[in-house]
Amino acid sequence: MDAALLEQMLLGALLALSVYLPLRCGQLSLATPGFYAVGGYVAALLSTGVPAFAGTGATSPLPALLVEMALGGSLAGLIALAIGRPVLRLRGIYLAIATIALVEILRVLNLNLPFTGGAMGIFGIPQPFAHPEGYVLFTLVLLAVACWLCQRLEVLRLGRAMLAIRDDELAAASVGIDTPRTKLIAFVASAVLAGVTGALAAHFLNAWNARVGSFDASITTLAFVVFGGSRFWLGPVLGGLALTALPELLRPVGDLRLILFGGVILLGPLFFPQGLVTAERLRWLGALLGRGRGRRKPLAP
Amino acid sequence: MSANPNGTAPASAPLLQVEAISCRFGGLLALDRVSLELAEGEIFGLIGPNGAGKTTLFNVISGLTRPSGGRCLWRGRPTTGLGACGINRLGIARTFQNLRLFESLSVRENVLVGLHHAARAPMVGALVGSGPFRGHQGRLEAQALELLALLELDALAQQRAGDLPYGDRRRLEIARALATAPRLLLLDEPAAGMNPAEKDDLRRLIGRIRDHFALTVLIIEHHVPLMMRLCQRLAVLNFGERIALGSPAEVRRDPRVIEAYLGGQT
Numbered sequence: 001m002d003a004a005l006l007e008q009m010l011l012g013a014l015l016a017l018s019v020y021l022p023l024r025c026g027q028l029s030l031a032t033p034g035f036y037a038v039g040g041y042v043a044a045l046l047s048t049g050v051p052a053f054a055g056t057g058a059t060s061p062l063p064a065l066l067v068e069m070a071l072g073g074s075l076a077g078l079i080a081l082a083i084g085r086p087v088l089r090l091r092g093i094y095l096a097i098a099t100i101a102l103v104e105i106l107r108v109l110n111l112n113l114p115f116t117g118g119a120m121g122i123f124g125i126p127q128p129f130a131h132p133e134g135y136v137l138f139t140l141v142l143l144a145v146a147c148w149l150c151q152r153l154e155v156l157r158l159g160r161a162m163l164a165i166r167d168d169e170l171a172a173a174s175v176g177i178d179t180p181r182t183k184l185i186a187f188v189a190s191a192v193l194a195g196v197t198g199a200l201a202a203h204f205l206n207a208w209n210a211r212v213g214s215f216d217a218s219i220t221t222l223a224f225v226v227f228g229g230s231r232f233w234l235g236p237v238l239g240g241l242a243l244t245a246l247p248e249l250l251r252p253v254g255d256l257r258l259i260l261f262g263g264v265i266l267l268g269p270l271f272f273p274q275g276l277v278t279a280e281r282l283r284w285l286g287a288l289l290g291r292g293r294g295r296r297k298p299l300a301p
Numbered sequence: 302m303s304a305n306p307n308g309t310a311p312a313s314a315p316l317l318q319v320e321a322i323s324c325r326f327g328g329l330l331a332l333d334r335v336s337l338e339l340a341e342g343e344i345f346g347l348i349g350p351n352g353a354g355k356t357t358l359f360n361v362i363s364g365l366t367r368p369s370g371g372r373c374l375w376r377g378r379p380t381t382g383l384g385a386c387g388i389n390r391l392g393i394a395r396t397f398q399n400l401r402l403f404e405s406l407s408v409r410e411n412v413l414v415g416l417h418h419a420a421r422a423p424m425v426g427a428l429v430g431s432g433p434f435r436g437h438q439g440r441l442e443a444q445a446l447e448l449l450a451l452l453e454l455d456a457l458a459q460q461r462a463g464d465l466p467y468g469d470r471r472r473l474e475i476a477r478a479l480a481t482a483p484r485l486l487l488l489d490e491p492a493a494g495m496n497p498a499e500k501d502d503l504r505r506l507i508g509r510i511r512d513h514f515a516l517t518v519l520i521i522e523h524h525v526p527l528m529m530r531l532c533q534r535l536a537v538l539n540f541g542e543r544i545a546l547g548s549p550a551e552v553r554r555d556p557r558v559i560e561a562y563l564g565g566q567t
């Protein structure tokens with residue numbers, strides 16, 4: 001497989017995890033592309049405007065990339081922290097609408113701020129890796145860390161509190177769960193992950209403009225999770241990988257891509273109401289693996 | 302610890318004081334200046350016809366509904382504005398008349414959610430699963446199983462809560478509430494839908510739980526004979542108004558209670 005496509009798939013999986021985190025506590029946030037755009041602009045601005053970040057050799061320095069990812073993630077996280085409390089009071093579809101509005105506000109800002117390059121955006125972003133394979137390796141490590149953290153949620157009190165809120169927010173509050181705080185943590189974590197991913201993607205794509213954080217992208221990333229399932233981290237990862245690859249493989253369809261995602265969102269829930277990866281299928285998979293290799297820890301309880 | 306605004310020492314204050322609570326929904330006065338006091342360790346019953354405001358009073362005490370007037374005091378301190386989470390952390394836990402379990406979680410996880418928030422895990426090590434953290438997790442698992450055994454749910458620990466039959470769900474609601482280590486337990490019609498034998502079992506169970514955890518219990522139940530045997534004191538609500546309060550024998554003789562329960566039929 002083409003390494004550039006593989007890299008796009010891995011970035012898709014990371015964005016899917018960003019949508020998954022709020023959904024794990026029942027919060028339908030479509031803000032991921034907005035935070036992704038913010039993270040990317042941080043990386044693009046630093047690496048094209050600050051000599052230390054651009055480096056002098058053929059490739060830009062790797063430590064600079066790490067710093068950009070940390071800063072991009074932090075800025076996205078801070079924005080989420082600032083707006084999270086009021087926005088997360090909204091429920092269901094109202095939260096979705098508010099987060100779409102946020103993505104739009106960020107897009108218009110990115111289009112009009114004096115330093116973000118207008119509609120053209122920022123291009124000629126330096127490359128920390130000489131080949132796509134370098135990106136793939138680096139992104140694989142990032143995805144593995146993100147998946148491992150999500151797996152820890154299965155045993156951490158935070159992770160269980162999230163699921164409890166998703167099942168019944170009122171009952172969750174009355175067993176002592178600080179529901180606004182838990183939802184805020186999920187929202188901020190989602191933003192940080194999207195920001196970090198954006199910083200990496202800006203380098204990989206070489207150019208960054210306001211279109212990366214658009215309403216289309218909100219729908220696309222949501223489709224990843226609807227398709228893969230939102231109960232367990234493996235679902236969004238598979239959804240992100242598969243649905244990023246699909247339109248590239250069907251390149252001739254062009255703009256039909258959006259219709260495809262719309263179709264997934266419409267028809268997916270009809271045929272797989274809980275997405276591809278459900279608790280039952282995981283148990284079944286665990287039993288299958290367990291029989292082959294003796295007793296092992298179940299993936300999901 | 303500072304003295305509370307009333308100047309009474311918290312130690313001598315009742316566990317819970319409900320002070321002239323009113324609750325208005327549009328034109329409906331669901332609670333009309335209801336007052337009562339719970340002493341530590343008692344089983345206190347709340348009875349009254351359908352729509353009398355019993356569940357509404359539970360919602361106010363547990364912080365789910367903001368009253369239009371009056372206040373509650375926990376060991377002499379007002380609970381106003383704490384919210385459901387804050388009130389649970391004070392030591393008040395409840396069950397729901399219309400069952401609100403975490404249905405997609407297992408029976409065991411429903412109890413663990415409650416336990417988690419009573420006992421904080423060591424933060425360092427929680428992320429990587431260090432030895433101390435695993436020890437903490439092990440203790441919580443053991444506590445969860447113990448609670449489930451007490452409510453005769455241990456055999457169902459791995460089942461999805463949403464798949465349980467009705468009676469088991471009611472007992473799981475109690476187990477989840479107990480997991481938060483309350484001092485006061487509010488039970489909203491825990492015997493609803495049970496047959497007489499099950500009701501009798503439940504009555505004994507509530508007594509056992511009270512003794513085991515040295516709890517105070519406030520219970521709503523329509524089955525009056527059960528309440529007469531279980532409770533030390535009873536309050537009767539009718540159309541949002543507290544019409545009687547006292548020992549089961551006193552309440553049974555009260556003419557207003559007889560009127561409220563039989564009035565429509567004479």
Ligand SMILES: Nc1ncnc2c1ncn2[C@@H]1O[C@H](COP(=O)(O)OP(=O)(O)OP(=O)(O)O)[C@@H](O)[C@H]1O
Binds near residue numbers: 349350351
């Ligand atoms: N959130 C609400 N909004 C509007 N009206 C409400 C609300 N909650 C309760 N009510 C009304 O308040 C009155 C008291 O209801 P409540 O549920 O407290 O009665 P109850 O004594 O628990 O009755 P039951 O024995 O049937 O459970 C009823 O008339 C009910 O319709």
Ligand SMILES: [Mg+2]
Binds near residue numbers: 398
């Ligand atoms: Mg009721």
